[in-house]
Structures are given as structure tokens and as C-alpha cells.
Amino acid sequence: MTPPEQAKWDKRYQENSLEPRAARVLTDNLHLLPKHGSALDLACGLGGNALLLAKHGLYVEAWDLSPVAIDKLTLRATGMTLTAHVRDVVAGLPQNRFDVIVVSYFLERRLAPAIVDALRPDGLLFYQTFNQNQCGRGPGNPAYRLADNELLRLFKPLSVRYYREEGMTGDSAQAIRDEALLVAQKIL
Numbered sequence: 001m002t003p004p005e006q007a008k009w010d011k012r013y014q015e016n017s018l019e020p021r022a023a024r025v026l027t028d029n030l031h032l033l034p035k036h037g038s039a040l041d042l043a044c045g046l047g048g049n050a051l052l053l054a055k056h057g058l059y060v061e062a063w064d065l066s067p068v069a070i071d072k073l074t075l076r077a078t079g080m081t082l083t084a085h086v087r088d089v090v091a092g093l094p095q096n097r098f099d100v101i102v103v104s105y106f107l108e109r110r111l112a113p114a115i116v117d118a119l120r121p122d123g124l125l126f127y128q129t130f131n132q133n134q135c136g137r138g139p140g141n142p143a144y145r146l147a148d149n150e151l152l153r154l155f156k157p158l159s160v161r162y163y164r165e166e167g168m169t170g171d172s173a174q175a176i177r178d179e180a181l182l183v184a185q186k187i188l
């Protein structure tokens with residue numbers, strides 16, 4: 001039987017004519033990417049991050065629980081250095097495997113140590129997801145949203161290269177109210 005979480009996402013990806021979109025933490029920080037190497041788009045959905053990473057010249061794996069999303073991404077990725085796989089990421093990650101890992105709009109706190117271990121030395125983590133400032137987007141359940149500065153705590157073993165979290169401070173027209181964005185590097 002299909003697990004409920006997979007069925008939920010399959011339905012969403014079947015019904016909606018969504019387009020893949022790379023996360024801002026990646027598009028704003030493309031200059032930090034290595035020119036060569038391997039990358040993982042973890043819980044990739046339609047794979048906006050994965051497609052951008054492959055265009056940048058990296059060998060990319062994209063993993064998601066939803067076969068519908070993975071089939072759509074596989075079609076788009078024809079001819080690219082990108083392979084998409086149906087995979088429950090909670091089942092585990094390989095150690096010391098990726099030069100870049102991107103996670104957007106997915107939060108499974110217990111995976112944080114495994115994500116750090118999956119990075120190679122000098123590897124970079126790009127992470128972006130919702131925080132506790134509910135502005136009408138993202139999950140309603142606060143448990144699925146980051147606490148204040150939580151990304152910094154979850155990935156404390158890594159060195160911060162970029163961080164953006166603005167809360168309710170300053171000019172609303174320019175601020176990012178409801179998300180946190182982190183780029184961090186594994187320095188041994």
C-alpha cells in the first residue's frame with residue numbers, strides 16, 4: 001500500500017500544473033558553487049534545484065518520495081547530468097558522497113547529522129525553508145517550521161557562508177519574513 005505521505009504528494013504533483021523552481025538560497029548564491037562535482041537535491045519535488053545544479057555543470061542526484069514528481073523530473077532531465085530517484089530520505093544517506101546538498105521546503109530535523117555526514121570535505125549545504133512567522137504560506141503546523149535561528153543550531157558543525165533570516169524587522173517591502181536561508185560548508 002502507498003504510504004500516506006507519498007500519496008499526498010503524488011496527488012499534489014498530479015493535479016497541479018506546477019513548474020519546477022529553484023530556491024532563492026541557490027539562485028542568489030550560485031557564485032559559491034564548485035565548477036565540478038556531485039550534488040544532491042534532497043526531497044527535490046519537481047527538481048527546480050536539481051535542474052539548475054545540472055545546468056551549472058554538476059553531476060546531480062535528485063531524491064523524493066513521490067514517483068509522480070520523479071517521473072516528471074526524469075522527463076525534463078533528458079540529456080542532462082541528472083538522475084532522479086524515488087527514495088525515502090529518512091531511510092538514510094550515504095556518508096562522504098556529495099560536494100553540494102540542497103534542501104528547500106523540507107524539514108526533517110533528525111536528518112541534520114546525516115546531511116552533514118553526507119557532505120564531502122569543503123562540501124556546501126544550501127538550505128531554505130519556512131520559519132515560525134506565519135504569513136499565509138507554508139505548513140500550518142508550527143512543528144514543520146523552523147524556530148528562530150534554528151538552521152544555525154541544526155547545522156552547527158558546518159561553517160556559515162551565508163545566512164538570511166529577518167523575522168519581523170525592518171521594511172516589509174524588502175524583508176523575507178517567513179523563511180530562513182543558509183549556506184554552510186564542511187571544513188575539516
Ligand SMILES: C[S@@+](CC[C@H](N)C(=O)[O-])C[C@H]1O[C@@H](n2cnc3c(N)ncnc32)[C@H](O)[C@@H]1O
Nearest residue numbers: 009043044045064065066087088089090104105
Ligand atoms: C514542499 S515540497 C518541496 C519540494 C522541493 N524541494 C521544492 O522546493 O520545490 C516537499 C517534498 O518533500 C518530499 N518528501 C516528503 N517526505 C519525504 C521523505 N521521507 N523522503 C523523500 N522525500 C520526501 C515530498 O514528496 C515533496 O516533494
